[in-house]
Amino acid sequence: MTAKLRNMTSLYLVNGEGILLLYRIGSRVADHLYVGSAGGHFEAHELNDAKACVLREAKEELDLDETDLHNLAMRYITLRLKNGEIRQNYYFFADLGSHADLTSTEGKLALFDYEEAAQVEMPVSARNVVDHYIREGKYTAELYAGITTEQGTSFVPLREF
Template sequence: MDGKLRNMASLYLSYGEKILFLYRIGSRVVNNSYVGSAGGHFEQEELNDAKSCVLRELNEETGLSKEDIKDLALRYVTLRLKDNEIRQNYYFFADLIDIDKEISSNEGRLEWVDCKNVSSLDMPFTAKYVIEHFLKVGRNTACLYSGIATVDGVDFIEMKNF
């Protein structure tokens, strides 16, 4: 292992019992798969500011800004060793203020999915476990969770400030 890192951030927007997913098409890392409403790789100046990254990606990919959302929070940080690099993912969640606002993406097709149907979507490995944990546990708390990917899934633990 040579210590290569890939830092990525994702944002999942919700409205009531629906979550906005992007069916990503044409990406070099994640292709033909459901991912967060917006997200991507950190720019050099964002390496210590995941929130700036996810807000930039939100604007670039959907045209939305922080004024269009509420309750933005970092809820999950995951680590996975894949293709000889450590992939660090920062997962944010927020509520969309106006469901009737027209939203489109230049990265693929946006789809509102009812929470009870999310488990049937084809998603990247850690994202699938993050969403599963969020729907069962995370959305009922304000906690930040850390997840380590294993061959059997993702092991989550609540991160505490001490």
């Protein structure tokens, strides 16, 4: 099988009580679904630097700079085969802080408590990441790798050895 690669990042802004999600309008990949607070596809010069991509997307979509993103960390990497593409998603999380009045150029932002966030409609990999984060990830500092199949996403801590 020969598949193209689609590299994407997502930024999830969180606080102790919930998560800021974007109802994306006009997206080729996730139209009329909730996704991370910001995110998108890699530019050619970012292919080896997911952080550069997520920072560019945060600036373009939310007008946030790296100094606005407290405790920014890549927490999940997922792989999924969809429509002949291997979709690689790099999920970053950062503290929401005092930015509760943010607006987005990509759709409508809404702050959900974690129980509500577990109920909103999302793309499958994002849904599985958010569910895992609510259940386990928010209590650790681990970087998780996940493979998404029809049965869900299997997550394992990704550790250096």
